[in-house]
Amino acid sequence: MRVSKEWLNEFIDVDADVEELSERITRGGIEVDDIIDYTSDIKNLVIGYVEDVKQHPNADKLNLCRVDTGGEVKQIVCGADNVAPDTYVVVCQVGGRLPGGIKIKKAKLRGEVSEGMICSLDELGIPSEYVPKEFQDGIFIFSGEQEAGGPALPAVYLDDAVMEFDLTPNRKDALSMIGAAYETKALYGGEVKRPSTDFTETGENVDVTVKNEDGEAVPYYALRVVKDVEIKPAPIWMQIRLVKAGIRPINNVVDISNYVLLEYGQPLHMFDYDQLGSKEIVTRFARKDEKMTTLDEKERTLHESDIVITNGKGPVALAGVMGGDFSEVTDQTTNVVIESAVFDPVAIRRTSGRLNLRSEASSRFEKGVSHEFVIPALERAAYLLQEYAGGKVQIGYNSDGTLDTSDSVIRTSTDFINDRLGMELETAEIEETLFKLGLETVSGGDELEIHVPSRRDDLQIPEDITEEVARIYGYEALPTSLPKFETITPGRLTDAQQKHRIIRHQLEALGLSQSINYALTSEKKASQFTERTEGLRLMMPMSEDRAVLRNSLVPHLVDNAVYNTSRQQKDVQLFEVGKVFISKGQHAQPEEIEKLGGVLTGRMNNTDWLGSHVPADFYAAKGILDSVIEKLGLKDDIKYVPSESYAEMHPGRTANITLGEKYIGFVGELHPKHEKDHDLDQTVVFEVDLDALLAVKSGTIEYEVLPKYPSIMRDIALVADRDITAGTLVEIIENAAEKYLIDVYVFDVYEGERIEEDKKSVAIRLTYLNKEETLTDEAVEAIHQPVLEALKDEGYVLRG
Template identity: 65%
Template sequence: MKVSREWLNEWIQIDVPIDELAEKITRGGIEVDDVIDYTAEVKHLVVGYVERVEQHPEADRLKICQVDTGGETNQIICGAPNVEADSYVVVCKVGGRLPGGIKIKRAKLRGEVSEGMICSLEELGIPEDYVPQEYQNGIFMFPEEKTAGSNALEALLLDDQVMEFDLTPNRKDALSMAGAAYEVRALFGGEVVLPEHEVTEKETAEDGTLEIRNEDAAAVPYYGARVVENVKIAPAPAWMQLRLIKAGIRPINNVVDISNYVLLEFGQPLHMFDRDHIGSDQIVTRYAEEDEKMTTLDGKERHLESQDIVITNGREPIALAGVMGGAFSEVTDETTNVVIESAVFNPVSIRRTSSRLNLRSEASTRFEKGVSHEFVLKALDRAALLLEQYAGGTVSTPVISDGALELEDTTIDISEQFINAHLGMSLTTEEIQESLSKLGLKATAKGEGLEVSIPSRRDDLKIKEDITEEVARIYGYDALPSSLPEYTKITPGRLTDEQTKVRIIRHQLESLGLSQSINYALTSREKAAQFSGPEDALELLMPMSEDHAVLRKSMIPHLVDNVVYNKNRQQKNVQLYEIGKIFVSNGTTVLPDEEEMLAGILTGDMNRTDWLGTKVPADFYAAKGIVESILEKLGLEGNVRYEQVARFDELHPGRSADVLLDNETIGFIGELHPKYARENDLERTAVFEVNLDRLLAVKQGNVVYEQLSRYPSITRDIALVVDASVAADTLVRTIEAAARKYLVDVYVFDVYEGENMEAGRKSVALRLTYLNKENTLTDEEIEKLHTPVLEALEESGAQIR
């Protein structure tokens, strides 16, 4: 919401510098995000009267203008196509300055002297989107007579500063000049003066010929209308156009501009229908029928749903309530009779419709939050009065309506003790009443408490805590007492167990050379199907683009994109990790499961040292080693095992494995499938992804320390011939199950396939370590321990070499 200081002064007189005004409003709870000062850097800007215009003899697009700038006539060369004699324009004189630091000097253009510059609105700092159509690509000309040489900024109402409110969702009352005025009154005092809105009704032929009917009171609690006849479509007065421009709305014509102007005044959206194009003598409001269609003002055919509220002529929709009007009933240059709509619509329905159709406007924004009932009729009368004054219309009698407005104040009971207990203050009842009265809230003593009356413009106040907050911000947050906490109650801050573990993981990964990557949780449908199960990804209703249409089910595709991006910029050795969430869909009616994951990707060479000629290839074993180092840091290495499996098509079938924690699959490690790698222009690349929630959920007990054994350990090597499909992990588990005691380690130190080995078979060599911490093991004891292990291996199908 943009609030003009000049316009605000018509509602309430406030004589403080703009910086002080903005600062106090911000401290009062409404943040002033920016202050636009149209006077900044501007110098020597006056109203000029163009006496005559002649064609430049040396340039087809330039004209020589003789301009009266107040007591003297200056020759100014102008290239605007719309400049004409007997018009009043904005002139920046020689020595003057325009926004952006542009200095105006005496110049010679194609042999002719130019003493000044005739200005367009864009050159005065007005954004092009807000400039009226008739002045685009040309200079601005005053529609009425002005005094040559007078201050042009004052004539343009630009001797002004505009505050831009950054409103929180609950402060819809400040989406109008009325709301801004009441806020200023609360902070600075004074009285709010509403603009003239009483209309003189006249008997006309239209009187009594229009009927209003609401078919669903929940959809449209109130619908009011007035008919104004014999209007003449023309530009709105300059002062109205310029106030709209400062508020960020482009002027169109007097009828449309009046509806927008009143919207900004009272926060009550209006709609203007062409009475002769409605198509009947009745206006009926209802919910749309399923698959009903209508064409809106933007020329697009809209497919409606049963939750949409429509304004109809009894047969077909003529407007989408609170969102956009219909094409065939819009106001045009030929319009002579106008129906003004001022209504209250169901906020939830308006929000759903505008969101589904992506039609957000000044009107829908206000209807979504709920309009103030007390301004519905005032806005209707104000618009009718302005149409009478500036469009030459005649107002028919009376107001035509259906439904009822809730004009009675609601009440909230509260006590002095409640407010003081929540604020830590010692305010008296009189001080509380005074603070609330500044907001226009009447607080009446009732027993030991207060009864606060809430007008509809502040229907955001619903509970006692809301009243407490209003007292605090009006009395002044700076006045709230401060105190130091009692030292005896202070406890030292500490990280949670999960936060500590995440920091350990980050430190370990970065110490191994990986860099952190952060990606969007949104991805494309194609990428969402990669490195994940067959479940459908959860789709967004209104995605920003096809690349951000669904929630990700794996973090690997984005990490692949990150590596490709770096590789295309000559970075061949890339190691990245990411900690983030994936989303498992539970259908469109239930929220998805969010799972915290840890993922990584390795390509190129790792730990490369050129002076030593050493490096580690980014392969499956490098990725597995990184995962194992993390598990070791977390104390989980004994709980995890790996199982070779070709889980996804994007992974190499022979170089990938599942990660199992207590026999539950929590992730995978693997190299990219060569075909998938080639499609992404990558060399050998390894990835991993594990469920971080499962890792963090494992609680570690107390750390137990043991004295180092004084007795030596004994090793035995075993060479086995097994089928090539048998995993080394299977052999390790067989050995661990067969060893009754004293076995402390099993290490695979060689795997061989090739020459002198039978096809489909391989040789696996393992080293077993035995240790008795209480005595030295003898050969006889070792033989008794080792023989059952050999027997178990032979029973499992292994051949001992």
């Protein structure tokens, strides 16, 4: 909402410049995003009277103008087509300045002296899209007589600054000049003056009837008829005020509709009385597949949730959104019907959102208009049509529905407000503050009964009143104090926060970068890398690609890898910590599980000068997970089990991860087909249930003295079936060793010559250590032999 200081002064007298006013309004809770000052870049601007215009002798498209700038006649060269003698114009004199850093100097144009510049509205800082049509291709010309040499900016209503309000959704009351005036009153005091509606009714009674078929869709609808209007440009003061508010002037009738909308925040619509097709207005919901052509000349198929204004036969307007083409006001219009109504906000929001038709009117109807201003806005429009379009206002107005303009009541107390603000305000102080807001208060001791007008229907509970008291009394007046504690507890990270930080630091130390993705995905991706076939779908998704809550982190991490590799970044190592959402039924709250996911492709730890790198394969990903798990102190609780769970994963290079007996995730290479579909080289991914990992208490850290005695190693080679995992062999060894075994390490796996086709050779190094004394060969042999026997008993052959 753009609020002109010059226009605001008509509603309330404010003895403050725009900078001070905007600062007070911002501190009061409405943020002023910007101040557009039309005077800041302008200097030496006067009104000029064009006495004579002649063709430039050396240029076909230039004119020599004799301009009186107040007791002095100057020659100014002008190229505008509409420059004419006996007119008043805006002149920037020599030494003057215009927006954009333009400085006006005495110059020669094609051999003729030019002592100034005759200005267009564009050159005065008005954006070209808002310039009225009559001045779009030329200079600005005053419609009436002016004083030559007088200041030009006040004459064109640009001796002004405009505040741009950044309103929160609850402050719809400030979407109007009168709302801004009430806010200013609350901050500065004074009285709000309402615009004049002193028109004279003539002619016959209003002959257009109103019927609301659905009272929920249209709680109230009123109309007036004004006849014999003359379509012409609106007065310049009205046009410039619309321009400063960001609305382009069209003609006096349309401009009056927009002008009243800005004054009261009540959208109006003007129908051509003679083109309506009947003398009745019927409001209703649209019928299935009903069609109408809107003002933008598009035929639209309506939904049954759309509210339409009809002539009893077919739609003539899409309520609160856009009018129909055949009933619009044109240059031939002579009689108009003014509509002022209350529509269901939810229905308007659905219609404008579905059709992507956002306007000043729909933005107000979507939030709900103030019942208090429905009739005053209707009367104001009739008055302006009488004054500036020569219209004759017919007697009375017709309406249907109930317009509830009664105040709502909120009951609270002085103690309630003080307890929440930490203040000690007297009841009289609270009453005075609320009076500034235009809220009538009835007090009885400590109890307060506040009467809230419909323009502030955002105030509904006692806490709302408390907030109003705080912001008008002044947030800076709220007392500051430190919390009172019997004992002071030093701040520290929680156990979960510490573990999160350990995980992040470890992954970053290993070369991975953190990725953050949307929690919303497509239906197809919601079923990938998970046993769940569908996700929790949004009722109103922004797009099909963001329609379902994700079941896995991996699909978007794969997308991240694709995005990078397609831009010549072939080495990608990413991780993400985020939540997945498990549906528990249509109306149940979904279960949220925090997971850790990762994707690796290309080369890792690449050192070009040494020509070495680590490939992004299963073992690299498993090693990364092992390092994280070891940091969490859970190494002994984690197992990897071969898996063929997901179609997107390589069946021979994927493992499920278990914590104890519980499945918590997987790690492995993508299926070659999945890699090919995404134009990826060998890529490995992992995902683990972080909630499950963090739930395990890792215990305390224990320290040991470094061993003083040497360890002894024994290497063995076993022939085993190819489908036997190294983990199985390690488990047999660890169970068979009685004592002193401190490490079992698989250092080679061989398949090929001298080994049967379905067999493999696994070389394992066992390390023994006695921390109390030096081990002898005899002692090691005594504990090593049972290990060999256990392996033989399980059917494994020891190679010599």
